[in-house]
Amino acid sequence: MSTIPDNNRPVIGISCGDLNGIGLELILKTISNSRLLEICTPVIFASNKAINFYRKALPENNLNFQSLKDFGRLNHKQVNVFNCWEEDVAITPGLLTEAGGKFAVISLTSAVQALKEGHIDGLVTAPINKKNTQGESFPFTGHTPYLKDAFNAREVLMLMVAPNMRVALLTEHVPVTAVGPFITKQNILSKLRLVEDSMRKDFGIDKPKIAVLGLNPHAGDEGLIGNEEEEIIKPAIKEFKQQGNSIVQGPFSADAFFARGYHERFDAVLAMYHDQGLIPFKSLAHGEGVNFTAGLPVVRTSPDHGTAFDIAGKNVADESSMFSAIFTCLDIIRQREEFIANRSNPLKKVSNRFLANAVDERIEEE
Known part of the structure; x- marks a missing residue:
């Protein structure tokens, strides 16, 4: 009983x-x-x-x-x-x-x-x-x-949760060809605020460590493979650091980030688009x-x-x-x-x- x-x-x-x-x-x-x-x-x-x-x-x-x-x-x-x-x-x-x-x-x-x-x-x-x-x-x-x-x-946030990781999505059910226009400084800041707020309110983490992934292969390779990281993502991270109380790092190259187990060093990860976050999450969450x-x-x-x-x-x-x-x-x-x-x-x-x-x-x- x-x-x-x-x-x-x-x-x-x-x-x-x-x-x-x-x-x-x-x-x-x-x-x-x-x-x-x-x-x-x-x-x-x-x-x-x-x-x-x-x-x-x-x-x-x-x-x-x-x-x-x-x-x-x-x-x-x-x-x-x-x-x-x-x-x-x-x-x-x-x-x-x-x-x-x-x-x-x-x-x-x-x-x-x-x-x-x-x-x-x-x-x-x-x-x-x-x-x-x-x-x-x-x-x-x-x-x-x-x-x-x-x-x-x-504003809402799709946040994937497992015992060993949490992955948030900047864009959700958006075709890959249409992702680019959503990669804006304002959108990144908005989602980071939601991640920070959720970590505190929903998971009891006062000062969360948040990782931000890059959009392009090798996180743009310093502008050689796309310029979103240098012109949008890095400035957004810098501004958020000045405004918030969280530890935010990035942009990380998505493939190396998960392959090296870096996701376990952070309380949450912000991915730029659906499959960038969901493929590693579903592969590593072990059905939970x-x-x-x-x-x-x-x-x-x-x-x-x-x-x-x-x-x-x-x-x-x-x-x-x-x-x-x-x-x-x-x-x-x-x-x-x-x-x-x-x-x-x-x-x-x-x-x-x-x-x-x-x-x-x-x-x-x-």
């Missing part, structure tokens, strides 16, 4: 993603771990029928859940399924269908509404596919721009990577992979990233609470620091 009071357990909403992808399979595999109920209350935004479809496909899964249509009946001792729709939906694992995208959006928007209304404390999103979600009713290239719009955020949207007034995380239609419905998908996404969401919620408490009571922060030092000293003595 858990010793944590029910009202102290964060309520974590989980959107189901594309019905024909691996989202619901991963969700069921993850939340079937009974220990999860000791630290949070999961709420899946889907339908009973969709949950039962995938539960039958996982014969070893003995998940029990409570169905609800309003949060007045939330059960902190069970997994909850918030029914976003009642109609029958044809689920065809592995196929890209209009229905798969339609109900992924319904799940997501329902979860975001619950987040806005304070019914849930954090959101974990299962993967969606742009081909069957983007349109007139959902004119977004993915979760990040949608959440920015939904919460009227001035998480996509976190920094800059929002709420906490949202996601696994670092897509819908994986090629393995959907085959009971072979690895839930490690989904598990990490839920735990990262919980960690950031608690860290933000501590950050707010420390701001309102600076003496508490000093006390916590002395306590941590005392614990370290005891460990060393033992």
